[in-house]
Amino acid sequence: MAYIGKSPIIGNFVKLDAITAVNGQAAYTMQNGGANFTDYETVNQFLVSLNGTIQAPTDSFTVSGSTLTFASNLSTGDVIDFIIVFGNSLSAGTPTDGTVTAAKLNNDIISGQTALGAEPADTDEFLVSDAGTIKRVDYSYIKGGVDGWSSNSGNLLPADASKGIYLGVNSATAANLLNDYEEGTWTPKLEGSSTSGSSPTGNGRYTKIGNLVHIDFSFVNKTISGAVGDLRIKELPFTISGADSVRGSFGGNVRFYNYDLDGNTYYQLTLVADQNTTYLVVTQTRDHGTWDTLGVDNDSGLYVEGGITYTTTA
Numbered sequence: 001m002a003y004i005g006k007s008p009i010i011g012n013f014v015k016l017d018a019i020t021a022v023n024g025q026a027a028y029t030m031q032n033g034g035a036n037f038t039d040y041e042t043v044n045q046f047l048v049s050l051n052g053t054i055q056a057p058t059d060s061f062t063v064s065g066s067t068l069t070f071a072s073n074l075s076t077g078d079v080i081d082f083i084i085v086f087g088n089s090l091s092a093g094t095p096t097d098g099t100v101t102a103a104k105l106n107n108d109i110i111s112g113q114t115a116l117g118a119e120p121a122d123t124d125e126f127l128v129s130d131a132g133t134i135k136r137v138d139y140s141y142i143k144g145g146v147d148g149w150s151s152n153s154g155n156l157l158p159a160d161a162s163k164g165i166y167l168g169v170n171s172a173t174a175a176n177l178l179n180d181y182e183e184g185t186w187t188p189k190l191e192g193s194s195t196s197g198s199s200p201t202g203n204g205r206y207t208k209i210g211n212l213v214h215i216d217f218s219f220v221n222k223t224i225s226g227a228v229g230d231l232r233i234k235e236l237p238f239t240i241s242g243a244d245s246v247r248g249s250f251g252g253n254v255r256f257y258n259y260d261l262d263g264n265t266y267y268q269l270t271l272v273a274d275q276n277t278t279y280l281v282v283t284q285t286r287d288h289g290t291w292d293t294l295g296v297d298n299d300s301g302l303y304v305e306g307g308i309t310y311t312t313t314a
Contacts, residue, residue, distance in 0.1 A: 021078040027069040030083060049081035050074075119143075182208040186237040188217040190224055190304060192296040193281075197227025202304070206237045208312070213238050216307040223300040230293040233271075233304070234279040241311040242276040252308025254282055259304065260297040269294065273310040280308065 043057045048068070055061055061070045068083065122140035129135075149158055158164070164179030166172055186204040191197060202219035217233060252271030268285040282294035 021074045021076065021080065023076040024073045026071070026073045027067055028080070030066045030068055045086045047082075047084040047086065049083075051079055052081060178210060180208065180210055182206075184237070186215070186217075187235060188219070189234045190219055190222060190227075190296075190302075191232050191234050191279075192224075192227030193229030193232055193293075195226065195228035197296070197298065198223065198225045200224060204237075208238065211241070211311050211313065212309065213312050214307065214309040217305065219302065219304040222302045222304070224296060224298050224302060227296040227298055229296060231282055231296045232279045233281075233306075236273075236278040236280070238278075238312040240273045240275055240277050241313050252280065252306060252310075254304070254306035257303035258299070258301045260299060261294070271306055271308045273308055280306075 043061070043063045046057060046061075046063055046068070048055045048057075048061055050060075050070070055070075059071065061068055063069075120139040120143075122138060122143070124139045125136040126139065126142070127134055128137050149156055162179055164177050166176045167178055169176045184206060186206055188202045188204045189199045190202070191199050200219060200222040202217055202222070204215060204217040206213060206215045208214075213236075215236065252273065254269055254271045256269075270283050270285060272281050272283050274281065283291045284294060285291050
């Protein structure tokens with residue numbers, strides 16, 4: 001019968017025609033087992049009969065390789081009736097490299113198994129090659145990715161929200177750290193600087209990259225009543241930076257429809273994000289004169305739209 005690898009060791013009868021009891025000799029070489037005797041685990045796998053009597057392993061004899069040694073020398077005329085060797089339980093030996101082929105390692109090995117269907121548990125194990133040696137490693141050691149980063153639905157997430165990505169450098173340079181990106185909506189209000197008034201609301205969007213915020217806003221067909229002072233667009237999503245060298249930001253665009261500009265002679269209307277505030281004001285730039293803020297217009301059917309980019313410390 002053919003086998004993959006060597007014949008399975010599940011019982012082996014050894015003929016003794018090559019063994020002769022010699023006076024004064026205790027050790028005998030088992031001829032018919034050959035090198036296979038080294039495959040057996042313990043002396044208890046050998047059944048030995050001497051002069052018609054079954055011998056007790058260890059007490060009456062020992063086995064080392066192919067050598068069987070009795071506890072005392074045999075005498076001339078002693079007969080070793082038989083030696084039966086019982087193989088290792090379920091041992092089929094070691095297959096040779098040539099018998100393990102790709103055809104035998106088919107897709108059923110994986111596809112026939114139950115899929116995990118969820119993120120592995122921390123104690124689930126993977127096999128890795130460590131310098132050519134196969135070792136097992138818990139999922140907890142590899143799930144974090146690089147220095148605490150993990151994935152969620154295909155997205156990379158840092159363990160600490162203050163961490164980010166350094167761009168344009170190969171070392172941790174603070175000026176190159178991108179550790180914040182956000183976008184969303186905000187609800188702007190139109191109010192007076194001295195008295196808020198009816199505070200009509202509009203629609204707004206924002207994008208924040210690091211400490212830079214860009215906002216857009218729109219008020220469509222609104223009514224302002226009871227407001228006093230300068231016009232303010234309030235409730236910015238982030239507080240304007242307090243850096244004196246910057247003073248917030250200037251140059252944002254704004255346009256009006258049906259708005260009373262107080263009859264002033266102006267050359268440019270500009271949005272201003274003043275430092276340490278959460279609102280915008282509108283300034284009028286004049287020829288050979290100081291700038292001035294735009295007063296609030298208590299009226300109906302008003303349209304105010306614009307956008308500005310400013311810095312924040314948030």
